[in-house]
Amino acid sequence: MTTDMMTLVLSINGEDRAVVFPAHHTLLEVLREECGLTGTKHGCELGECGTCTVLVDGVPVLSCLELAAELEGRKIETVEGMQRGNELHPLQAAFADLGAAQCGYCTPGILMAAKALLAHNAKPSVDEIKAALAGNLCRCTGYHKIVQAVEWAAAIARGEGGYAPPREAFFGAAPPEDGAKGARDG
Amino acid sequence: MASRKGTAPAARPKERAPGAAPKPAPSNTPPATRPGAERARNIIGKPFRRVDGRAKATGQTKFADDLVFPRMAFLRLVRSTVPHAKIRRIDLDAARALPGVLGFLTGAEMPEPFGILPVSQDEHVLCPDKVRFVGDPVVAVAALTEDQAIAAALAVIVEYEPLATIASVEEAIATPEPRIHDYGDRGNLHKIVSMEFGDVEAGFAAADHVFEDLVFYEGNTHLPMEQHAAVAVPEDTDRITVYSSTQTPHYLHRALAKVLGLPAARIRVIATPNGGGFGGKSDPFNHEICAAKMALELGRPIKITLTREEVFYCHRGRHPVLMKLRTGFTKSGAMTAQHLQTALDGGAYGSYGVASTYYTGALQTVTYRLPRYRFDSVRAFTNKPPCGPKRGHGTPQPRFAFEVHLDKVAHALGIDPAELRLQNLVPANSVTANWLKVGSIGLGRCIEAVVAGSGWRERRGRLPRGRGLGLACGAYLCGAGLPIYWNHMPQSGVQIQLDRSGCVAVFCGETEIGQGSDSVVAACVAEILGVDLKDIRLCVADTDLTPVDLGSYSSRVTVMAGNAAVQAAERAREIVARGAAEELGVPASRLAFAEGRVFDVEDPARGLLFAAAVAAAESRTGTIGTTGSYIPPRSPGRYRGAGVGPSPAYSFSAAVIEVEVDEETGLCDVVHVWIAHDVGQCINPVLVMGQVEGSVYMGLGEACMEEQAFRRLPRARSNALVHKFPSLLEYKSPTFADMPPVTTYIIEDPDPNGPFGAKEVGQGPLLPIMPAVANAIFDAVGVRIDQVPIGPHMILHALAQQAKGKEARFGPKEFPEFDFGIPLAVRTPDEGGDGTASNQEEAKVRKGIGTMTERKEALKGGS
């Protein structure tokens, strides 16, 4: 196989980087292999799982389907660009605190998709959150903690510092009264 | 492969014949109440940010494929394109000529077989002479870049001589020859089990009614989002480190030593955090061993990352199981006896299959009082990817059968299905008919919670047609009572190192697969030493540095690593307390450890910062290090097969599910799930919630859409057996849009065998989901779907039957005629048995040569 190499400058997380890569390589490959930005993951490399989601000009894209060669001059954002200094982005903090990242493998992609959602919808409903993230599979969480984390982060981002997820999100629902009474546990 | 002469074989503990129980464990069972247990807890039971939460939310967690080493090259496997064939010829010439190619491996170079179970060492790293399923690896090729390795793999030519294929248990029973493997209980049947606890026929005779059901559970797969990956880094000609996304670094360590012919001490396995496991990364795999071999040959780091398609071929997922269940009931709804028959489609290799076979029967007894029980099972070899352990390992299938069966029985007897279960609950601290010791059981509270929460008593049977409620329960292990290799060593170990900095370094072999095991170990230690989680430095899953923990499977980590951590931390606290006591002039018994201080409980102002207390101890006793280890209590069962089922504790769950069925399309929409899980004691409730919700999600996938199914190509086109959908797009799994609201009740019935009373939560909550969906469909439209996943066509078929006045059911029609032979006869505790079988020898002789060890012995004797 002959490999045509390509050199260009990509703007990643606000930093310009000169990269040399095989011309047929995807953005996913270039991010992970040439730039060392391994925060972006892959679950299929076929556009099926959403794990590789990054933002290009603020829009979520599947980096496994995107040719890096076509992205000169575009604004690429990955999970590594979310923090401000050593401060977590509200989404990151909420994901960490709610256990919305279990194995954490789907997390970077979901964070990016959620970030794009919050950028144009400061107060998304549960259905809007689900719709925005429906292209991202998560095998661990059952999705609930992720939705709750996005709601939480959205509130923080709106400046509603007093908002916290309902108690049930952390402790489960209180077993109904007669639950305890009628128990027959031998 | 280089001759194995001159290298000492890896140390392997002597295998013990199953049934011969190990000597009693050294006593390290944690006391039921610990000193200080009465004090308020600072960490245990409170929600905290998981210790790996920040790294996971920032993308800093390093998964196996994220690792990069200087001079690293890439490996690719050439996998079989046919399901069963002899390898006639391998031609590497064209591939060898391609740019960047560094080397090849074939089966001849690694003749030593391996496998997860000592009784099924039936895999080869690369097939030496024949392939057994589409995806079986034949050649490995290394190249400078991944692209070059892919190109070279495509250029490898393998010629096959096709053999007849076996696609199902029925075909395997009917086709003893040609054999897929040259071992196993009979022909193409890998394992045959038959055992009877008490006089089951007498039990049926005493019943007022005997109910019978036939149920089928289709196979499905783990589908972790991370594809398996491994990086092998040679450190010398005979020393290597292997990083891998494995749930079981300890067993990979064993397999590497065996196949590579290296002493285990020269091999270091580091399990990287797994991007999801669910059982799919708990076997040692071909690609891991290949990478190590290639790295040693080439003297450079080798990485291999599987494609998603390859992950489907690695599989080891849920066995498809056909089941026949007969249960005798009295008029009032008490069970008199049960006879369960299961037939497992095992796929092409043993994997955990022998254990899976037993697990399709073992836990039937721990939820409801079953005085007599017979269990027959057969596992067949077929030309499909091997099946193994997926979340719930072998128990979701019979649990589905049992809970659907109970729903039908309740209807037939006119008893509320919730009541039927409540009146049959196994008492706490009892021994079941098959000799499993049940400790705490919060199942009654679980049932009451979901019944009350869902409005079951008012709403069941009264919703408009199309809407329905279904209830089901489940139970699971908190770790297997016996290790895979029977020995007297700890199943989990923890080592703690303290110094004047106040940092608490904790070493444990446990493996973080997303379930939160790192957080469990850290929390146990931090609670006892009274320090902040941030002052704990964890080092896990590294066979060179960390004490052995057997791995993240069978929901064992919280109980086993947790108990080991508690023991190590208590020993460390004792040392620090002695030093602090002298320093403060206060008796050690009066010292408390909390909030980063060690202080006098009677005068809390009098105390030391934790770091100063450690310094006081260090200056008196020298360098501080402690260990803790855990061995489960001995189980009372002594019969052959009694090794599968015992556990230090059992978790329990109950669910009510509401569905809406569209009679036009047959679509079933899950509207709401109420689930309660008895976790003993939460270590971290927010992570418990996550495990429950994740289990509900995975259970709904299994109930409604997930299937690892196969089809035959037309006869004209090779008749081959191929995977229906080896892709994420076609293998349907629930998305955000499919997930219904879930109300979770955490029930805490502390178990004396758990750390702080904790039990498992990673697998149990999945179990009630599938049957609750099927039972809800019955409540909604009056049809029975005795099969999962439940597709719209099944509901439509059953509705059509209903309209015609026929049996409104979709499900299997017959169980294959099969002679399971003489069952092992074990008297139950109620009958005054002692846990042994009365006919161990007779039952064994009937089957002829059984296990691989026995077969080897027999072959030796004959030659």
Ligand code: FES
């Ligand atoms: S890696 Fe799966 S969509 Fe890109």
Ligand code: FES
């Ligand atoms: S957290 Fe594991 S896949 Fe989402």
